[in-house]
């Protein structure tokens with residue numbers, strides 16, 4: 001039997017055949033005319049996908065964590081105050097990175113796992129000191145909690161903070177409009193809703209972020225991340241000219257160009273709608289299967305993934321049983337609840353068929369694990385949601 005497992009984790013996700021084929025093209029020089037054209041065009045496409053005509057994209061070899069590192073390295077100077085809105089594991093990581101570059105970090109945490117800090121708490125904190133920068137994790141992949149980026153970005157901006165959004169689990173899946181929402185920097189990685197194998201860190205910096213970088217008094221503390229090195233490279237590719245700082249991952253950039261073309265061909269509004277429709281269908285199914293979600297209120301739930309607690313009597317062995325059935329889901333990540341829940345990513349090229357296969361596999365696994373559900377309960381709910389019922 002062929003390896004036909006379905007990869008339903010919150011990144012890497014299933015990729016389209018066209019994207020995967022691009023990975024197998026003969027590798028060109030990073031200054032070949034056709035590659036320069038592809039890289040330049042990918043930069044144009046990123047501006048459209050981030051809704052940021054004013055933004056400066058950076059595409060470098062690395063994972064999402066490198067994109068976080070790049071944001072902090074270039075925007076933070078020692079002693080700058082940073083406010084981290086804490087919704088889980090990845091917000092905690094941002095606080096660590098910011099401190100590494102000398103920021104004085106205040107972290108406002110959710111009162112409980114699965115919740116988000118209240119608007120009032122965040123506002124009170126912003127009023128309590130002068131913050132240079134505020135970070136938001138759009139979707140915290142460890143909890144499935146999504147924050148209201150639009151409202152929080154507005155709040156941060158009104159208090160004079162640069163607004164930085166970790167969109168690794170959201171860009172090209174969740175609605176996010178960088179310029180219109182006043183976000184100064186959005187970062188992501190290739191392997192989640194962007195639909196490209198792991199290996200690209202992607203950052204779009206707005207004019208206020210670039211200005212903060214330009215007026216720095218201290219050199220950037222990371223040689224590899226320094227925008228002084230990367231800005232001329234991005235500008236050169238955009239002007240369709242050769243340039244070199246560090247060799248770009250040629251095949252990944254090729255694949256990125258294909259994926260960005262597919263995203264724009266689908267259309268951003270249609271893409272947001274597909275993600276939210278498939279997410280609701282999946283969540284209807286998990287509710288019908290009486291699986292409680294980690295986010296404690298419906299308005300906190302992400303559309304790119306679903307995080308659910310195991311029912312009584314079922315443990316993390318659930319994930320390997322799912323894999324035996326051909327559907328790969330992810331275990332827990334948040335240290336406080338790690339063995340008690342699992343996560344399903346449904347973003348990027350995800351289809352109705354993927355959702356139904358996953359729901360079916362969850363039902364079968366729950367039944368095998370001795371849960372007293374009726375076969376079909378979850379699938380019925382998903383089908384009803386998908387047909388608008």
Ligand SMILES: *Cc1c(COP(=O)(O)O)cnc(C)c1O
Nearest residue numbers: 063064065090139141168169189
């Ligand atoms: C996956 C993820 C990251 C880290 O990305 P890597 O590519 O694993 O380094 C950071 N933030 C969020 C919200 C993520 O989902």
